[in-house]
Amino acid sequence: MNNIPAHIPPALVWDHSFDRFTAEMEDPFLAASRLHAGPPLIWATDAAYGRPGWIATRHDLIDEIFLDHEHFSAERPGMIGEMIGVDLRLNPIEIDPPAHHAYRRNLNPVFTPKAMSALEDAVRQTCAMLVQIFAARGECDFIADFAVPFPSYIFLDLMDLPRDMAPTFLKWEEDLMRGGEVSDRVGAARAIYQYLCDHKDRQVADPSNPLNRAIVDGHFEGRPLDHLEMMGMYYVLWVGGLDTVYSTLGWVMHHLATHPDLQARLAEHPELVPQAVEEFTRAYSVVVTHRRVARDFEFHGVAMKAGEEVHLPLALANRDPDRFADPHRVRIDRKSRHIAFGTGVHNCLGVHLAKREIRIVIEEFLRQFSHIRLAGEDAMQFHTGRTFGVDRLRLCWDRRDGSE
Numbered sequence: 001m002n003n004i005p006a007h008i009p010p011a012l013v014w015d016h017s018f019d020r021f022t023a024e025m026e027d028p029f030l031a032a033s034r035l036h037a038g039p040p041l042i043w044a045t046d047a048a049y050g051r052p053g054w055i056a057t058r059h060d061l062i063d064e065i066f067l068d069h070e071h072f073s074a075e076r077p078g079m080i081g082e083m084i085g086v087d088l089r090l091n092p093i094e095i096d097p098p099a100h101h102a103y104r105r106n107l108n109p110v111f112t113p114k115a116m117s118a119l120e121d122a123v124r125q126t127c128a129m130l131v132q133i134f135a136a137r138g139e140c141d142f143i144a145d146f147a148v149p150f151p152s153y154i155f156l157d158l159m160d161l162p163r164d165m166a167p168t169f170l171k172w173e174e175d176l177m178r179g180g181e182v183s184d185r186v187g188a189a190r191a192i193y194q195y196l197c198d199h200k201d202r203q204v205a206d207p208s209n210p211l212n213r214a215i216v217d218g219h220f221e222g223r224p225l226d227h228l229e230m231m232g233m234y235y236v237l238w239v240g241g242l243d244t245v246y247s248t249l250g251w252v253m254h255h256l257a258t259h260p261d262l263q264a265r266l267a268e269h270p271e272l273v274p275q276a277v278e279e280f281t282r283a284y285s286v287v288v289t290h291r292r293v294a295r296d297f298e299f300h301g302v303a304m305k306a307g308e309e310v311h312l313p314l315a316l317a318n319r320d321p322d323r324f325a326d327p328h329r330v331r332i333d334r335k336s337r338h339i340a341f342g343t344g345v346h347n348c349l350g351v352h353l354a355k356r357e358i359r360i361v362i363e364e365f366l367r368q369f370s371h372i373r374l375a376g377e378d379a380m381q382f383h384t385g386r387t388f389g390v391d392r393l394r395l396c397w398d399r400r401d402g403s404e
């Protein structure tokens with residue numbers, strides 16, 4: 001083990017990569033939980049993208065880090081900004097309090113549960129439109145055919161962008177998130193930025209809906225937002241709601257396809273779907289977020305240095321046996337508060353939209369199809385890393401009586 005900083009106790013060093021570790025078993029959530037047996041803070045030699053850093057492995061520690069902005073900063077060199085050579089900060093996720101609040105208050109009113117309920121029909125329509133493309137086929141790749149395009153369509157609607165942009169957006173998204181070549185990823189990041197810039201300019205001239213108005217008429221401490229502040233908001237809404245939603249949907253549908261009893265129960269009792277969404281998002285917490293140590297200090301007896309990264313795998317928080325009884329079992333009847341959507345000031349702005357999307361997808365699939373199941377051997381493939389995501393999920397089903 002080379003290049004371990006002198007202040008890191010050898011007992012805390014984990015000479016491993018999160019990605020490789022979680023790919024060892026069929027169920028990466030279960031595999032990752034092996035870290036619960038070790039110390040609550042470990043120093044990983046490859047915490048993310050080959051970079052070393054801390055990983056917090058317990059619920060209460062992760063919770064504490066979320067709430068301690070003084071020592072753990074969300075401000076970091078903007079990844080997208082660096083890629084495209086623009087001083088862009090994702091706004092408000094890459095901004096600490098107190099400035100964070102002054103930005104976020106512009107967006108909060110547009111994402112309340114009440115405001116999101118106005119999207120119910122549009123979300124359901126988008127879901128039905130995509131399902132209709134493959135329903136009669138009796139099988140699909142749930143990821144490529146549904147889970148990836150679905151949140152992109154929702155984003156277009158939210159932004160009041162034309163739906164015929166969907167194929168272009170999906171190509172950019174594919175290149176940015178999963179593109180093999182750096183040049184593909186940079187090209188996509190630039191194309192999205194340019195497209196959103198043009199959209200922003202049109203909206204500044206004539207805002208067309210409440211979300212666009214909230215951004216282009218937004219204020220920071222009494223002055224109007226400038227160009228980069230607005231662009232940071234447009235960009236964060238795009239990246240925030242794509243990978244997260246599609247990844248969660250993949251695990252949810254895999255769970256349903258492999259648990260026929262639960263599938264039948266929810267089909268018979270759709271009123272239970274909201275609590276199932278709550279439990280699914282706990283058990284399948286897909287996000288690994290991070291903070292940066294703001295200054296040298298000692299945290300629970302461990303010396304930390306300014307600038308070090310601290311990774312927060314929410315799957316470990318929400319499957320912590322000290323917090324949740326029988327954490328690896330999905331029990332939709334349990335009432336437990338989890339932090340799959342973060343906590344503290346940066347808690348997910350899109351949480352009410354995300355839960356609505358997941359609920360509607362479950363409702364629509366169970367309304368139209370019965371006996372949803374994995375299609376053949378090798379039906380599923382997943383990845384781990386910054387998100388725990390499903391790459392392929394081949395499903396088949398029977399159609400319910402009366403459907404065409």
Ligand code: HEM
Binds near residue numbers: 094236286350
């Ligand atoms: C299942 C889906 C989703 C999950 C699991 C999820 C998870 C999270 C988490 C864990 C955070 C906190 C990150 C941190 O503190 O570092 C967060 C923040 C955020 N999310 Fe989500 N998210 C989801 C869907 C969405 C959607 C649909 C949108 C957009 C409409 C969205 C927009 C945001 C934004 C803007 C923030 C930053 C909030 C702030 O910094 O104040 N998310 N999300």
